[in-house]
Amino acid sequence: MSFWERVRETARRVPGARALSAGDRALDYRGLVDSVERRADALARKPAEEWIDLDGADAVGFLVDLFAAGLCGRAAVAQSGRFATCPASPDPERRND
Numbered sequence: 778m779s780f781w782e783r784v785r786e787t788a789r790r791v792p793g794a795r796a797l798s799a800g801d802r803a804l805d806y807r808g809l810v811d812s813v814e815r816r817a818d819a820l821a822r823k824p825a826e827e828w829i830d831l832d833g834a835d836a837v838g839f840l841v842d843l844f845a846a847g848l849c850g851r852a853a854v855a856q857s858g859r860f861a862t863c864p865a866s867p868d869p870e871r872r873n874d
Contacts, residue, residue, distance in 0.1 A: 781844060785810055799836035809841070816845035829853040 778786075784796070784806065792807035804812060820829060829846045831839045831853050839855070846853040 781813075781848065784844075797837050797840055802835075802837045804837060804841075809844075812841045813844040813848065816841055817848035820845055820851055821849040825851070831855045833857045 787794070787796075788806035788810045793805050795803055796806045796809040797804045829842060829851050831842050831846075833839060833856055843853055
């Protein structure tokens with residue numbers, strides 16, 4: 778069983794249990810699965826040559842994007858929290874989840 782399959786199984790068993798938290802932001806397992814699958818759908822519609830930037834300044838968003846990139850078979854590049862975007866990225870705008 779893959780890691781993501783385990784997360785989905787946990788979401789089926791205990792959907793309201795806390796899955797991730799950082800600072801004042803938290804997601805339960807249901808919210809994590811929903812967020813990741815929504816994000817993966819959005820990433821799958823982007824051109825394959827665009828980078829998936831993982832924003833180190835947002836720990837929860839970082840993990841959502843990391844899992845989503847994996848679900849849709851895309852490569853991702855981790856960015857330090859001090860960088861807003863990667864200069865070579867064709868899409869400097871951050872998503873609005």
